[in-house]
Amino acid sequence: MKEQLAVQLKESVRFLGTTLGDTIRAQLGEEWLERIEMIRKGGRKSHNGDADSTQQLKDLFAELKNEDLLTVGRAFSQFLNLANIAEQEFNSISITDDPVEKLFTHLGQANIEQSTFAEAFEQLKIDLVLTAHPTEVTRRTLIHKHGELAQCLREMHHSMLSDDEREELETRIADLISQAWHTEEIRSVRPTPVDEARWGFSVIENSLWDAVPAFIRSLDKKVNNKFGISLPIDASPVQFSSWMGGDRDGNPNVTSKVTQEVLLLARKRAAKLFAKDIDDLQVELSMGDCDSTLRNLVGDDVLEPYRALLRPLYHKLAKTQEGIASYISGEQVDDSDWIACQDDLLSPLLTCYRSLHACGMQVIADGKLLDTIRRVHCFGVHLLKLDIRQDSERHAQVFGELTRYFGMGDYMEWSEEDKQAFLLKELGSKRPLLPPSWEPSAEVKEVLDTCRTIAKNSQQGFGIYIISMASLPSDVLAVQLLLKDCGVSWPMPVAPLFETLEDLNNAPAVMTKLLNIDWYRGYIQGKQYVMIGYSDSAKDAGALAAGWAQYESQEALVKLAEENDTKLTLFHGRGGTIGRGGLPAHAAIHSQPPGSLTGGFRVTEQGETIRYKFGMPELAKGSLGLYASAILEAILFPPPKPKQEWRDAIASMANDGRDNYRQIVRHDENFVPYFRVATPEQELGKLPLGSRPAKRKPTGGIESLRAIPWIFAWAQTRLVLPSWLGVMKAVKKAQQSGQQNVIDDMLENWPFFHSRLSMLDMVFNKADTRISKEYDSRLVSSELQYFGEALRSELEESIESLLKLLGQTSVMESDPKGKESMSIRAGYLQPLHFLQIELLSRIRKLEDDDHDAVLERAMMVTIAGIAVGMRNTG
Numbered sequence: 001m002k003e004q005l006a007v008q009l010k011e012s013v014r015f016l017g018t019t020l021g022d023t024i025r026a027q028l029g030e031e032w033l034e035r036i037e038m039i040r041k042g043g044r045k046s047h048n049g050d051a052d053s054t055q056q057l058k059d060l061f062a063e064l065k066n067e068d069l070l071t072v073g074r075a076f077s078q079f080l081n082l083a084n085i086a087e088q089e090f091n092s093i094s095i096t097d098d099p100v101e102k103l104f105t106h107l108g109q110a111n112i113e114q115s116t117f118a119e120a121f122e123q124l125k126i127d128l129v130l131t132a133h134p135t136e137v138t139r140r141t142l143i144h145k146h147g148e149l150a151q152c153l154r155e156m157h158h159s160m161l162s163d164d165e166r167e168e169l170e171t172r173i174a175d176l177i178s179q180a181w182h183t184e185e186i187r188s189v190r191p192t193p194v195d196e197a198r199w200g201f202s203v204i205e206n207s208l209w210d211a212v213p214a215f216i217r218s219l220d221k222k223v224n225n226k227f228g229i230s231l232p233i234d235a236s237p238v239q240f241s242s243w244m245g246g247d248r249d250g251n252p253n254v255t256s257k258v259t260q261e262v263l264l265l266a267r268k269r270a271a272k273l274f275a276k277d278i279d280d281l282q283v284e285l286s287m288g289d290c291d292s293t294l295r296n297l298v299g300d301d302v303l304e305p306y307r308a309l310l311r312p313l314y315h316k317l318a319k320t321q322e323g324i325a326s327y328i329s330g331e332q333v334d335d336s337d338w339i340a341c342q343d344d345l346l347s348p349l350l351t352c353y354r355s356l357h358a359c360g361m362q363v364i365a366d367g368k369l370l371d372t373i374r375r376v377h378c379f380g381v382h383l384l385k386l387d388i389r390q391d392s393e394r395h396a397q398v399f400g401e402l403t404r405y406f407g408m409g410d411y412m413e414w415s416e417e418d419k420q421a422f423l424l425k426e427l428g429s430k431r432p433l434l435p436p437s438w439e440p441s442a443e444v445k446e447v448l449d450t451c452r453t454i455a456k457n458s459q460q461g462f463g464i465y466i467i468s469m470a471s472l473p474s475d476v477l478a479v480q481l482l483l484k485d486c487g488v489s490w491p492m493p494v495a496p497l498f499e500t501l502e503d504l505n506n507a508p509a510v511m512t513k514l515l516n517i518d519w520y521r522g523y524i525q526g527k528q529y530v531m532i533g534y535s536d537s538a539k540d541a542g543a544l545a546a547g548w549a550q551y552e553s554q555e556a557l558v559k560l561a562e563e564n565d566t567k568l569t570l571f572h573g574r575g576g577t578i579g580r581g582g583l584p585a586h587a588a589i590h591s592q593p594p595g596s597l598t599g600g601f602r603v604t605e606q607g608e609t610i611r612y613k614f615g616m617p618e619l620a621k622g623s624l625g626l627y628a629s630a631i632l633e634a635i636l637f638p639p640p641k642p643k644q645e646w647r648d649a650i651a652s653m654a655n656d657g658r659d660n661y662r663q664i665v666r667h668d669e670n671f672v673p674y675f676r677v678a679t680p681e682q683e684l685g686k687l688p689l690g691s692r693p694a695k696r697k698p699t700g701g702i703e704s705l706r707a708i709p710w711i712f713a714w715a716q717t718r719l720v721l722p723s724w725l726g727v728m729k730a731v732k733k734a735q736q737s738g739q740q741n742v743i744d745d746m747l748e749n750w751p752f753f754h755s756r757l758s759m760l761d762m763v764f765n766k767a768d769t770r771i772s773k774e775y776d777s778r779l780v781s782s783e784l785q786y787f788g789e790a791l792r793s794e795l796e797e798s799i800e801s802l803l804k805l806l807g808q809t810s811v812m813e814s815d816p817k818g819k820e821s822m823s824i825r826a827g828y829l830q831p832l833h834f835l836q837i838e839l840l841s842r843i844r845k846l847e848d849d850d851h852d853a854v855l856e857r858a859m860m861v862t863i864a865g866i867a868v869g870m871r872n873t874g
Contacts, residue, residue: 012086012153013824016177019170020078023178028071036075043076044827046834057831061838070858073835077865078181079828081146084868087821088615089150089157099586099622099629100219104226112636114227120635121229124237125600126627129387129463129571130203130610131243132196142180143199143611147206149176150616186860193254197244197262201269203610204240204383209273211620212238212378213371218621219628233353233370236377238624241463242266242384243604248450249389249468256449261328263386263453263461268324270383271339275317277372281352282307282314284368291358294351306355309348316344342460345376385463388450389497392467392475398444399423399478405438419474423481424519433485451486459490464529464571470496471503473513473520480523491523495571499533501541501658504549508556515564524566529602530557531571539710542661544727547756548654555593562595569599574606585623587755589630594638601631612871639751646750649742653730660726664791674787678772678780679713680840683859715870716836716863717775718768719791724760728798731757731805747805757802758814764799765812765822766870771833778837779844821871829869836862 025033039060045053061069107117152173156166191199215238220231231237245262248254285306298308320338327333339345349372356365399411399422411419426433440448454462465483467475479494498507511530514520532554537546554570561568574588589601605613614620642650664671676682714721734743746753769792776788799811812819839859846852 008157009086009090010824012090012157013083016082016086016149016173017079019174019177020075020082020181022174023181024075026178027181032071036072039072039076039831040079040827043830047826047830054834057834058838061835066842066852066854066858069835069839070854070861073832073839073858073861073865074181074185076828076832076835077185077861077868078177080825080832080865080869081142081180082149082177083824083828084871085146085149086153087824088612088619089153099625100222103629103633104222106633107226107636110637114229116636117223117227117632118229120632121223123598123600123635124628124631126238126624126631127241127463127569127600127602128238128627129241129243129602129604130200130384131247131604131606132193132200142183142185143615145176145180145183147615149173152176186857186864193245193251193258194261194265197242197265200242200244200610201266201383203614204379205269205273207614207617207620208240209375209379211614211617211624213374214617215621215624215628216374217371219625233350233373234377236374237628239378240384241387241602243387243389246386247389249391255446256453259386259388259450260453260457263382263457264324264328266383266386266461267339267381268321270379270381271317271320271324273379273383274339274345274372274375274381275314275321277368277375278310278314278317281369281372282310285310285352285364287361287364289359289361291355294355297351306352309352313345313348339381341458342376342380345381346373349373349376380460382458382461386461387463387466388454389466389468390447390450392469392471392478394443394447395467395475395478395482398440398447398482401440401444402434402438405435416472416474419472420477420517423474423477424517427477427481427484427519433481447482448486451482451488454483454492455487455489459492462492464493464495466495466497466531466571468497468499469503470498471506471510473510473517476514477517477520491525493524493527493529495529495531497531497533497573498553499536499573501537501545501549504532504537504546504553507553508560511557511560515560515566521564526565527567527569527599528561529569529571531573533573535573538722541658542665542726543657543723544730544756545654545658545661547752548650551591551593551752554596558593558595558598561599567599569602570596571602573604585626586630586633587751587758589627589634590639590751591755592634592639592752594641597631597635601627608867608871640749642750642752643745645742646746646753649734649739649746650753653734656730656733657726660729664725668787670784670787674780674784675713677784678775678788679717679719680836680859680863681709681713683840683843684709684713684863712867715766716866718766718771718833719788719795720763720767721791723763724767724795724798725791727756727760728801729794732797732801735805743805757806760798760802761806761808761811761814762818764795764802765819767795767799769795771830774834775837775840778841825869825871829866832862832865832869836866 021033021036024036039057042053042057046057061072064072152169155161156169161169216231216235219237224230245254245259248259286304287306288303290305294305294309298305302308316337316339323333323335323338327335349369353365353369353373356362356369396412399419403409403411403422411422414422434448454465465479467479470476476494476496483492483494496507496510498504498510507530511528515528532550534546534550537549540546541549557568557570560566570592572588588603589597612619613623711720711722731743747757748754772788772792776785780788803809803811806813808814812822836859839855839862843852843855843859846855
């Protein structure tokens with residue numbers, strides 16, 4: 001079966017590529033198609049090591065005009081997009097091993113009793129936070145076309161088609177591919193935060209809206225069949241939060257007005273989706289029998305009581321949509337007829353549900369009606385729970401200006417003890433802190449306006465408030481005082497984000513001090529969120545040191561929460577790549593310390609990974625199943641606490657890995673000059689990926705560069721440096737010092753360590769030293785080329801060391817599907833790399849004031865194309 005599906009995937013890729021070729025021929029003629037085909041074949045041979053084919057590609061690109069380079073870039077970027085669509089559709093139908101069923105087999109072998117499972121099942125809480133970090137390179141209009149293409153492929157593979165039906169589908173596919181080819185693939189301007197939020201809403205509407213109830217229904221059925229346990233009707237094992245329109249850390253484009261608009265647009269989209277659900281239910285719930293509760297609500301003369309109860313709800317949802325649209329347009333509106341809270345939706349739906357059960361119509365109640373009730377519990381009237389994120393320095397600025405206004409000195413220069421004393425005194429005060437006559441600076445006013453925006457909206461519309469660069473208890477208390485004084489009447493959870501290596505190491509001490517404050521313990525009522533940052537710690541100290549710091553920090557925080565009888569929810573700020581904490585769901589969850597899932601599992605889903613995991617209903621349902629089974633397994637079979645010899649070994653390796661990494665990235669004066677010329681980092685700033693600037697500060701070096709473009713730049717050249725630099729060198733040193741048996745034990749029995757090395761295996765499959773060398777030979781001065789040679793030498797030695805340690809002869813032996821996936825793309829990626837090198841060379845020869853729009857567009861196309869081919873950007 002798997003072999004048959006693999007053949008089907010290759011046939012799909014070939015069919016889509018041929019259809020794209022027909023489109024190119026139709027516009028540009030046979031000669032161009034032959035040229036593209038020659039480049040494709042040459043790219044495959046070049047990837048396989050044919051030096052003549054490599055030279056022919058380089059010679060051809062050197063001769064082509066700028067406009068022709070753009071055409072080649074567009075063709076191969078489109079090829080890679082089509083390969084991704086085919087694979088995504090393939091993945092949606094090839095999930096042969098149901099993760100939940102696999103878990104149940106494990107449970108049966110371990111003789112897990114019903115009561116034990118029931119206790120774990122109650123703890124199942126998945127909170128997926130959709131973020132707009134700028135890693136989605138594909139325009140929304142093209143994502144729509146790609147979704148339509150995937151649907152066509154699915155119909156071709158699943159249905160018994162007549163010749164006419166197959167021809168009709170093939171015509172539709174050709175239509176969509178032609179649409180994509182004739183559409184501008186690069187955004188002309190950066191998306192706004194509102195654009196990003198709308199994209200997130202579309203993922204819910206087009207995929208998750210159907211996937212969530214399907215997932216819960218399937219999970220409920222399997223658990224009931226195995227253990228006789230049913231999910232209660234109000235259960236919400238999965239929920240979705242968002243940073244789109246709420247994450248203002250380093251993004252001046254996210255303002256209080258933007259946050260307000262996003263909140264309203266989310267309510268509008270929720271009203272639209274629930275209106276469709278209610279309309280469908282009105283069609284289906286035509287029966288006349290009902291219980292006395294429903295009869296009393298609609299009256300004795302009503303023949304169709306369910307429709308009568310739902311009709312006003314439908315009209316209220318319609319008025320909500322219309323009213324919000326009018327309000328955003330600047331009109332005065334009356335919101336008294338809007339759906340205001342979750343109970344407005346739930347109450348009539350539950351009344352119908354109970355009545356149907358009471359009248360013996362359980363099968364009707366547990367159909368579409370139950371699906372809608374599940375959606376209400378998952379999405380609510382706000383569609384998503386919006387998180388707010390801001391840098392701790394911005395909060396301190398508020399109090400700095402305020403204390404100077406009061407003549408009290410400068411809060412920002414006070415000691416931590418003085419800050420805490422001031423904040424706690426004001427938190428306990430009944431008088432307002434902010435004077436009405438005070439005129440703060442624009443930056444401070446924006447922070448206050450954000451808090452006031454939270455105050456004037458419903459608690460149900462918000463998730464948590466996250467403080468970036470939190471390093472002291474006063475960072476948390478400051479936010480709580482701002483929220484209080486701006487009128488937030490409910491205890492909004494405030495989560496410090498510990499992200500640098502130093503902050504991760506200090507996190508337990510900071511939280512200990514907070515939990516020792518009586519006022520604070522009363523505020524949190526036994527519930528605490530802490531966010532663990534993965535990106536900045538890895539950029540700061542390398543993947544291994546960051547990973548161990550994250551583990552130790554979580555371990556200590558779990559212990560601290562237990563000692564203080566506090567329910568801790570750890571929020572994982574992972575990215576899509578290993579350099580940003582990215583791991584497959586099962587590996588990520590099992591590599592956490594024991595006890596870290598007690599308060600639920602909260603994690604960011606970023607950029608293109610949202611589309612790859614949740615872009616289609618079947619994919620989304622499968623992804624949710626993976627999360628659920630992994631969490632349940634980790635609760636029931638927690639990973640072992642590391643032995644002391646493991647701790648000693650990993651601590652030593654982490655320190656060596658950190659030193660190896662920093663010696664190159666931080667301490668070598670030639671690293672930054674090399675990085676700037678060897679990668680397209682400078683050109684990346686022109687790619688309108690997301691609404692956030694590429695740097696936290698306009699001026700500054702590596703330290704100010706965001707983790708995403710940092711990783712993106714290295715992925716383009718296939719050196720993928722942030723994910724591996726210094727790691728295997730540290731492991732090898734431990735082996736040479738007599739730690740081989742300990743390392744073997746860790747690899748065999750400790751999921752944390754095993755996951756780190758297995759992810760390196762995947763990273764090395766994407767690395768290509770030959771491609772990296774091509775960038776250097778063309779773009780890097782002879783004085784700096786030694787730098788790339790040294791890095792590639794370490795990469796090759798690292799691959800050799802890893803293979804020996806894992807007992808493999810080649811990378812990705814344990815995941816042939818993943819290896820094949822990269823192999824399919826390799827021939828299309830090869831020409832794009834040589835094309836990008838040619839473009840970089842031409843662009844960098846221009847005078848500073850010169851501007852070539854065609855060259856720049858071609859450059860953006862290759863950047864986006866390589867990102868698509870690598871299946872990640874940041």
